[in-house]
Amino acid sequence: MCCFSAYAQSVEAPDLKAGDSWVVADTIEQGTQGWVHKNQDITVERIQSDGMLIATKEEGSNQPPIERITGLDWSRSRDINGKQEVVNRPFNFPLKPGKKWTVEYTELNPNQRHSSETLHCDYVVTGWEDVQVAAGSFKAIKVECDGQWTAVMAPAVAAGSRALVNANGVTTVTQTQRVTPRTFSGRLYDAFWYVPSQKRFVKSVEEYYSSNGVRSQRFSEELVSSKVAN
Incomplete structure (x- = not known):
């Protein structure tokens, strides 16, 4: 009964300190590539x-680390339409089974092909699970996200030409075709296993699916070792 109560209670935000460090194994899968x-x-x-301020460096590399600012809840932000917006929030402390929250944003003109991109992600704390990673076995509280991305094609004009040869010589014919805006969408799925004693997740999976339901990317991470202050 004591153990059940400990795992059922809510989990507060971690007391992070300068010098806390983790070694993680990252795997990036790009479809069939x-x-x-x-x-x-x-x-x-x-x-x-x-x-x-978090410093990330590939193990064994002689390159300097990449430094970036993240939230104290491990959330990530970046510029969206000229304003810093949260684009990823795996945890919303305190964590307790059944808790829900949402991250949604629309970015205008993110690239030459799209006039806008929207991401919507619904998070939920599903409960406690046993998880095995390279660093060992842990009792973790799991957070899942089921979401959708939507993109609108930017209007464009496609041009092409071909040569016609006849008795009078060569004539070049140019054709243009207007690409009209259209909307398409796909799914995404995230899962994070958070361990209070480690002050962060010990395992994560982030998956993106194309408009026809085929997984295009998967980013996974597992804890190898850690040094965290009490």
């Missing part, structure tokens, strides 16, 4: 009032 596997060192460089 193969996969890339590498270990990454992640270290908390600085704690701020509303975020923290």
